[in-house]
Amino acid sequence: QSVLTQPPSVSGAPGQRVTISCSGGRSDIRAGYDVHWYQLLPGTAPKLLIYGNNNRPSGVPDRFSGSKSGTSASLAITGLQAEDEADYYCQSYDANLSAFVFGTGTKVTVL
Amino acid sequence: QVRLQESGPGLVKPSETLSLTCTVSGGSISTHYWTWIRQPPGKGLEWIGYIHSSGSTNYNPSLKSRVTISLDTSKNQFSLRLTSVTAADTAVYYCARLTGDSYYYYYYAMDVWGQGTTVTVSS
Numbered sequence: 522q523s524v525l526t527q528p529p530s531v532s533g534a535p536g537q538r539v540t541i542s543c544s545g546g547r548s549d550i551r552a553g554y555d556v557h558w559y560q561l562l563p564g565t566a567p568k569l570l571i572y573g574n575n576n577r578p579s580g581v582p583d584r585f586s587g588s589k590s591g592t593s594a595s596l597a598i599t600g601l602q603a604e605d606e607a608d609y610y611c612q613s614y615d616a617n618l619s620a621f622v623f624g625t626g627t628k629v630t631v632l
Numbered sequence: 633q634v635r636l637q638e639s640g641p642g643l644v645k646p647s648e649t650l651s652l653t654c655t656v657s658g659g660s661i662s663t664h665y666w667t668w669i670r671q672p673p674g675k676g677l678e679w680i681g682y683i684h685s686s687g688s689t690n691y692n693p694s695l696k697s698r699v700t701i702s703l704d705t706s707k708n709q710f711s712l713r714l715t716s717v718t719a720a721d722t723a724v725y726y727c728a729r730l731t732g733d734s735y736y737y738y739y740y741a742m743d744v745w746g747q748g749t750t751v752t753v754s755s
Contacts, residue, residue, distance in 0.1 A: 555732075557741035559677075565747060566636075567726065572741035573733075610677055614738040620692045621667075621679040621738075 524549060525611055525624035532630040533601045541627045543594045543611035549622060554614040556594035558587055561608040561626075570609075571596060598629070606631045634659040636727050636746035644721075644753050650714040654727030654746060661685065661703065665730035665737055666710045668701060670723040671748075678723075682730055682737070683710055690737075717753045724748040 526544040533539040543556060550556060558571040569578055571587035574594065584605075586597045594613075598605055611624035640652035654666070667682035681691035683701040691699045700713040714721060726748045732740035 555739045555741070559742070566745040567728075567742075567748075568745070569741055569743045572743070573739070578743065612677075612742070616738075618693060619690075620694075623669075623677040623679065626676045 524615055524618070524622045525613060527609075527611060527624040527627045529625070530628045530630065532632055534632045535601055535603065537601050538597060538599045539601060539629060540598075541596045541609055541611075541629070543596070543613075543624045545592050545594075545613060547592070548617040549613045549615045550589065550594060551592040552616055554616070556587070556589050557612045558585075558596045559610045559612065561610065567610075601629075601631055603631050605629060634729065634744050636729065636744055638725060638727050638746045638749040640725075640749060640751070642750055642752060644717055644751060645755050646718055646753055647716055650712070650717050650721060650751055650753070652712045652725055652727075652749065652751070653709050654711070656708045656710075656729075661708045661710060662705055665740065666701075666703070667728050667730050667742060668712045669726045669728060669742070670721075671726070672720070672723040680712065680714075680725075684737075719753050722751065722753045724750050 531539045555573045560568045574589040575587045584600045609627045615622045635657045637655045644650045665682045668680040683689045698715045703710045727746045728742040729744040730740040731743045
């Protein structure tokens with residue numbers, strides 16, 4: 522039921538910068554609902570990385586940053602590290618569906 | 633530090649009811665919104681529904697006819713009940729806390745998650 526579109530995968534060498542896009546529509550991101558980002562590692566609890574489009578919870582490194590414009594949002598990881606290899610999901614709210622919605626997910630590979 | 637832990641059967645037969653419990657430790661369940669999310673094998677995350685500490689609920693329209701989320705404040709737990717399950721309900725099920733600064737819940741993020749529990753629907 523994903524209504525937010527993300528690239529299936531992105532990759533980068535250690536130290537590089539990668540970005541993950543999250544594309545929505547008029548009833549979710551463009552309607553003004555906040556975008557949040559999560560990191561999923563196998564066997565561990567998913568972790569909130571960015572909330573309210575561009576805010577980092579305490580303990581999240583400042584290598585992670587978020588932005589939002591129009592019908593899309595982005596997560597940037599600078600200074601890529603091996604431990605950043607994980608799946609990343611954006612999340613927002615869809616007024617037409619009256620439901621929280623997630624992106625399709627992006628696998629980040631550190632080369 | 634708030635922690636969440638899912639528990640329940642790992643195997644459910646088709647047409648039967650899936651029941652899971654999320655135990656909250658390190659904080660009271662009598663505040664915040666509490667939610668369930670699932671991830672089928674090889675697929676993305678899907679929001680199932682939430683319950684507020686007041687007892688009000690809201691469910692994903694795609695699952696609404698089969699889902700019930702309830703609260704047990706005496707045990708600091710909330711539960712998920714999904715009826716008439718099929719193989720399509722096989723997934724890792726997560727519980728999480730919804731939180732935010734806004735008056736409106738639809739701006740909220742899921743800031744604390746459980747590790748997830750795998751549920752397989754099979755005879």
